[in-house]
Amino acid sequence: MTARLSIALVCASLWCALASAETSPLVVVYPEVRQPFAQVYQTIADGAEQGYGSPVHRLELANGLNSVDLIDSYENEIVIALGGRPVKQLLGKQLNHPLIVGAISVRIEGVLGLTMVPAPEAIVQRLQVLVPSVKNIYVVDRPKGNVINVAAAKVALEKLGLNLVIKQAADIRDAANVYRELVENLDADDSVWILPGDRFVNNALLSMLLEASWKSDFVVFSSNPTHVKRGALFSVYPDNFKMGIRLGEIALGRAQGNEQAAAMEPLTNVFVTVNERTSNHLGITLTDDKMHYIDLVLPAR
C-alpha cells in the first residue's frame, strides 16, 4: 500500500513537471550490457526515436552507477527507463522527470509504460491462425506471482470463441501431477499454453508434455520462445522496434500534455516463431497466408 502510495506520489509529481515539458527532449536509459543483449535495448531506443519523432539521448547505465545521478544533468526531460535496474532505481524517487518504463517483465501499478509480456490475445490469435481447429486451451495457473491475469484472459478469449480451462497447481510437484493427468485426455481439439514466467515447467516436465503432444496430436504453445526450439509449436517474442515506437509515442503524448492513464500497457507488437518439425507432424502446412503471421521458422532437424 505504501509502495503504491509512493508510486502515485511520484507519478503525481511527474505529472506536475509535465507542465513545462512540452518540448522536452527524450532520455532513454538502459543497462550497459554486452551484445547481443545490448541489441535489445538499442533497438527499443531506435524505435523510441521514431515514435517520438526527434533524436533521443541514450544513456547506458554502467554497473554500479545509479540512473538517478545519471539523469540529474538533464533538466525536465522525459525519461524512458528500460530494464529492471534503471526502473528499480528510478521508481519511487522524487524526480524532475516524467518517467515511462519499458522492457520489464513485471507489471507495476500506477506507472506509465509498456510491459514486455505479450497480451494473452496476442499469442492466442496466432494459435487461431495456425491451428483454427483448436477449441480448448489448458493452462496451469499458480496461486501467486503470475504475470498475467488468467481470469481476465478467460473472458477475453471467450470473445475469440475459445474456451480457456484453468487448472491450479500450488508448487512444482503439484504442477507435474496436474500436467500428467491433463495430457492423458487431450486430443487434436485441445492445446496447452505454457504461461509467461511459468517456473513449473522444467526440462523434464516440458519433455513429458511435448512427447505426449506428439503422440496425441494436441498443440503445445508457450510464452517462452526457447520452448519452440524444444518442440512447442509456436511462441511469441517482442518486436523491440515497434515496442520502442509505442514507448516513444507515449513519451510524445506526455510531452504534448495529453492525458494518459498511469498504467502499463500489455505488449501487442510481437513476432511469432514456429517449430517446423512440430508443424509438419501436426499436418499444418505453412502456406503463404500462415507465413504472413510468422516471423521466424525454426527448421526441422
Next chain:
Amino acid sequence: MKIRDGLITLMAVATVTFAEQSNDFNADELDVLQLYGDEDFITIATGVVQPIAKAPAVASVITASEIKSMGATDIDQILETVPGLHVSRSPIYNPLFVFRGIHSDFNPQVLILVNGVPLSNLFHGDRNLVWGGMPVEAISRIEVIRGPGSALYGADAFAGVINIVTKSPKELQGLAGGISAGSFSTNRAWLSAGGSNGELKYSAFLEAEKTDGSDATISADAQTFFDLITGTSVSNAPGRVNLSKENLDLRLEANYKDWDVRIGAQIRNDVGDGAGAAQALNRDNKFESDRYNVDITYREDNLLPDTQIEVQASYYQTSQEVTGDFVLFPSGSTGPFISPLGIPLFGTFPDGIIGNPEIYENHFRTGFTALYDGIDKHNISFGSGYYNGEIDKVRERKNFGINPNTGLFILPGDPVVDVSDTPLVFLTEDKRDNNYAYVQDVWQLANDWELTAGLRHDKYSDFGSTTNPRLALVWSTGYKLTTKLLYGEAFRAPSFAQTRAINNPLVLGNPDLKPEEITSYELAFDYRPSYDLTINMNFFHYNWTDIIQFVSDMNGSTGTAHNVGEQTGRGMEFEVKWIATDDLKLSGNFSIQKSEDELLDADAANSPERQLYLRGDWRLDDSWTFNAQANWVMGRNRESGDSRLVIDDYLMVDMNVRHRVSKHIEVALIMNNIFDDDAREPSPNGQPVPFLPNDLPLSGRSFLGEIRYTF
C-alpha cells in the same frame, strides 16, 4: 526462408545448432534473458544471426562462440573436431581434409566455400599450394557436410563440403580488436569495425599473423637418401620444419536493401614449404600468394509469385609465387638425376636444384537460384549458372632440364633459365568453362515424412558432361528421434596438373581424363532423449571410382594420369552433446571407417580408421571459463608397398582458459598439445624408399596468450 549465404542455406541445412551459450550472465543480462529464454534466441530474435536451416545430409555446424571457446586460431583446428573428418598434412604441411577415408596427395575431393563461393584452384584442384592457413576471427560459422553434394554444389563436393560463413555487418557493429602472442614467435592481431547509415550496413575485418609456425624437426629427408647414394653430405635434415608465414586477411562487406557486396584479400608472404616441395628441407624456401575475391548478390522476392530469386556474380583471383629462388634440393646436391646404378647424371649443383614455378589463376562465376513454394507440400528450388576459370599466366625459372634457348641440358653451375612462354614450361596456360543447371524438390510426403530429390547437370568445356542426383528421405520417427536415409552421387573435376602437365620428369598429364566419381549411401539418426542430451549416429558406405592415378609409361621413367583406381569404404560416426549441469557441457564423437583400395586389394592408406574426440566446457564463475579437448587419432595404414612400421596413433590434448576482465576486456591462455605428444602425420611412400621416412611431425607443446577489447 531467405536464400542467404549462397547455396548452403538454400539446400536447407543440418541440425538446428544454436550458438553455445557463454552462460556468464550478470543481473542485467539475466533480465533480458528472462524475456527470451536463452542467449541463442536473443541473437536470432535481434536478427544478428539467422537460424540455420536443416539439411537432408549428415552435417555439423560450428559457431563463432564455439570457435572462441575452443581457442582455435585456424580452421584446421576446428575441422579436426568434426566426426569423420581428420586434418592430415601434405609434405609441404598443407592441410588435407580427409573425410571418411578419402585421402589423396592434394585433397581436391573436398569443396571449400567462403560464403558459398568455391576456393578451388585449377592447378591441383586444391585451395592453392601456397595456402598459409585460414584465420578464424572473421568467421561467423562453419558448416560441414559429410558425403557427396554435387547435386547442389557441382564439382568437388565429393567427400565433403565445408562452407565458411563470415561475420556480417550485423554481427560486427562497433569496433573490436585483439592481439595474441605465443610460442614459435607467433604474433597475431585483428580489428573489426562495422556501422550503418539508414539501410546501408557495412563492416571491415582485418587479421594479421606472423609466425615461425612449429618447433617440429624433420630427421631425414629426400636429400638424406641422395646423400647416401651419391656420397654427398648436404641434407638440411635433421632440421626444423619450414612453416613460417606472414598473413594478412581483409574482408569487407556491405548490405543495402536486397544487395550484398563482399570484397576480400588474403595476402600470404614468407610462407615456408614445410618438409620441402620436393621432400627436401630448406628453411630459406619461401612462397607468396595473393588472393582477391569479390562477390555481389541480389535478392528479389516480388518478381514472380511464390518465388524468391537470388542472383550472384563472383570473381576470385589467386597466385602461387616464389620469393627469390626456390631450392628443391640443397647446394651441392646431385638432385634426383641419378642412374639406376646410383651414379649422378650431371654431378652436383653448386646452387642446388632450383625450380621457381609460378601460377596465376582467375575464376569468374555467375548464376541464379530460385525457391518456389507455390505448390502445396513442395518446396522447389532450381538454378543455373556459368563458370569460367583460367590459368592465365604460368612462369617458370629453373637451373635443370632442357634450356629452351639452346636445346641442351642446363648443367650444374649454369644460371637459372626462364622457360616461361616456351614449350618447355611445366604447365600450359589454359581455361575451362562450365555451364550447369539443377533442380531440387523438398516434398512433404506425409506428416512426418519428407523426401528431398535433386539433380544437377554440369557441362565442361574440357572433359564433357556429368549428371549427379541425390535423394534424402527424412522421417520424424518420434518426438525424440529423426531418421534419415540418404543417397548421393558426385564428381571431382580432373585438375590441370592431371590433364595438362608437360615437361615434368616424373608425371605427365592426360587430356582424356574423366572426372572421378563417388556413390554414397547413408543412414543417420538424430536422437534427443532429453533436452540436455543429443545423440547423432550414422552409418555410411561409398564407392569411389575412376580415381586418377599416375600409371608408369612404357619408357619406364614417366607416369601418365589415368582413371584407374577404385576405393570402397564403410563406417560409422557417433556424436554426443550433453549439458551436464548449468556450468558444464560435455561433448564428444567417435568415428570408425574401413576403406579398401580395390585395385590393390589392400586397406586404404593414410586415413585414421578410428578417431575419438572429447571436449568439456566448464564455467567456473561469472567471468572464468575453461575448455579442454582431447583428440585421439588411430589406425592409419601404410600405402601398399611401404615397408615402414605402421604409424603410431597420437593423442593431442588442448586447453583454453578465458577470463572476462570487464565488459570491454577479455583475456585467454591457449595451450595446445599440453602433453607434448610426438604426433605425426604420414608422409607419402616413394620409390625406391619413402623420402621422409619418419613422417611429418606436428608441433609440440605451445602456448598463446590473447587479449580482446570491445570498444
